[in-house]
Amino acid sequence: MENTTYEYNKTLLGTTVSLTLLEPNETVAKIVFKTISMLEDKLTVNRQLSEVMSVNLAAGKHPVIVSQVVFSLIEQAYKVSLIPNNCFNLAIGPLVKLWKIGFKGHQVPNDEQIKQQLLLTKPEDIELNSAIQSVFLKKEGMEIDLGAIAKGYIADITKIILCKHNIHQAIINLGGNVLTIGQSLLSEDGYWHVGLRKPFSFNNELVGIFNVNNKSVVTSGIYERFFIQNNRLYHHIFNPTTGYPLDNELESVTIISNTSLEGDIYSTILYGLGIERSKKFLQKHQNISAIFLLKNKTIALVNHENISFKLLDKQYLISYY
Ligand code: AMP
Ligand code: MG
Numbered sequence: 001m002e003n004t005t006y007e008y009n010k011t012l013l014g015t016t017v018s019l020t021l022l023e024p025n026e027t028v029a030k031i032v033f034k035t036i037s038m039l040e041d042k043l044t045v046n047r048q049l050s051e052v053m054s055v056n057l058a059a060g061k062h063p064v065i066v067s068q069v070v071f072s073l074i075e076q077a078y079k080v081s082l083i084p085n086n087c088f089n090l091a092i093g094p095l096v097k098l099w100k101i102g103f104k105g106h107q108v109p110n111d112e113q114i115k116q117q118l119l120l121t122k123p124e125d126i127e128l129n130s131a132i133q134s135v136f137l138k139k140e141g142m143e144i145d146l147g148a149i150a151k152g153y154i155a156d157i158t159k160i161i162l163c164k165h166n167i168h169q170a171i172i173n174l175g176g177n178v179l180t181i182g183q184s185l186l187s188e189d190g191y192w193h194v195g196l197r198k199p200f201s202f203n204n205e206l207v208g209i210f211n212v213n214n215k216s217v218v219t220s221g222i223y224e225r226f227f228i229q230n231n232r233l234y235h236h237i238f239n240p241t242t243g244y245p246l247d248n249e250l251e252s253v254t255i256i257s258n259t260s261l262e263g264d265i266y267s268t269i270l271y272g273l274g275i276e277r278s279k280k281f282l283q284k285h286q287n288i289s290a291i292f293l294l295k296n297k298t299i300a301l302v303n304h305e306n307i308s309f310k311l312l313d314k315q316y317l318i319s320y321y
Contacts, residue, residue: 005186012036013151014046015175019158021167022185028165032158032172039157042070043150045093045143046103052144056093060140063129071133073153077146080265081123087272088265089240093143094120101236101245102225108234114243121240148237151177152218152264159260176224178217179260198313199223199251199293207293207316210309212256218263220271221252221293237271248274254291256307262288275300279321 008019008029017036019029042051052074055064066074077090094117100106109117120141127136137144146153151174158172159181169182171192180192187193191211198205200223222235222245239246253271255263266288270278275292282290282302289307292300299318301309311318 008033010036013040013154013174017175018171018173020171020173022169025165025167028162028167031165032161035157035161036154036174039069039150039154042067043073043146045096045145045147052146055135055137056143059137059142063127063134063136065132065134068133069157071128071130071135073146073149074135074144075128075130076153076261076265077144077149078123078126078128080149080269086269087237087240087246088148088269089121089123089238090144090146090149091121091123091126091137091142092148092238092240093145094141095238095240095243096145096147096236097143099234099238099245101227101234106227106234108229118240118243121243148220148268149261149264151175152216152260152262155179155216155260176219177260177264180212180215180217183213196254196291196293205313207299207313208309208311210256210291210307212307214258216257216260216263217254218257218260218267219252219254220267221250223251237268239272246272249294249296250275251293251295253278254293256289256291256305258287266290278302282321 006021006024010017010033019032044050045052051066051070058064081089098109098113098117120139125138125142155172155174155177159179162170162181169185172179178194183190184192191213193209194212194217195206196208198207199221220237225236226233235245237246250271253267255267257263270290273281286304289304290302297316299316301318302321
């Protein structure tokens with residue numbers, strides 16, 4: 001049994017991106033990191049210059065033609081945003097920029113500021129023209145934010161690159177957004193062992209560990225970006241109706257799915273739905289499994305693929321669905 005891995009790391013997407021291979025391949029690692037960096041340059045809204053920022057800066061003025069790779073992601077995020085009764089909204093940018101959660105200068109804005117920004121977060125005010133791949137934000141001040149979906153999209157593209165280079169066994173980790181490719185040669189059972197992080201733990205403690213093959217594992221949680229003020233925790237996933245961070249019983253949602261794009265979309269959506277509505281949703285989505293960590297230290301595991309989960313932290317209690 002092979003037991004050596006080769007890990008390549010680079011700071012990208014505001015996090016550490018790591019690629020684990022079973023054979024050394026510096027050339028492929030460089031190609032992967034270069035592609036991720038190129039995509040980040042196009043999609044970021046944390047710098048003044050990017051394709052998405054050029055769309056945002058032209059809000060209320062004119063449409064902007066973007067590249068195919070950017071248009072495709074915006075179009076998918078737009079369609080998800082129009083699904084009724086879900087929190088996912090690609091036009092959330094003005095609120096993200098107002099609260100600045102996870103960035104320097106974070107604040108609790110006043111109600112008037114939130115009300116004003118809410119007027120600029122309607123996905124219906126986005127106009128897409130697929131014939132020429134243009135995007136128009138109809139009101140000045142509108143901003144697209146792809147933070148809830150971009151890493152998933154990028155992880156899937158990375159997988160395609162690895163396959164093109166004949167690499168069929170690997171793990172790509174975009175700061176907790178994990179895509180396992182093929183079977184692991186590291187364990188007898190052929191599974192990759194993925195750890196589930198304990199919320200708010202500073203030394204990377206794990207709540208549990210589970211086995212997957214050829215699956216994406218994406219987590220949305222309140223402990224990724226947050227600040228505390230007057231004993232209240234404000235985290236980075238917003239309720240697009242109230243303009244405040246979503247407030248429910250969950251600390252995190254981990255989605256296990258085939259593609260990382262769907263993992264990223266559903267981790268955000270199910271976080272917003274809360275546990276009961278998520279369970280109903282998952283009854284209709286048998287190809288997705290999910291692990292919910294609740295604030296009351298229970299774990300709800302909706303396990304459609306019989307994923308074996310090993311509990312490491314005895315503070316938690318598991319229920320299976
Ligand atoms: P995730 O960790 O995938 O759930 O995405 C969180 C990120 O998505 C935030 O840091 C924001 O950039 C963005 N975001 C926040 N609230 C929403 C929302 N309601 N819909 C879509 N994107 C959001
Ligand atoms: Mg997401």
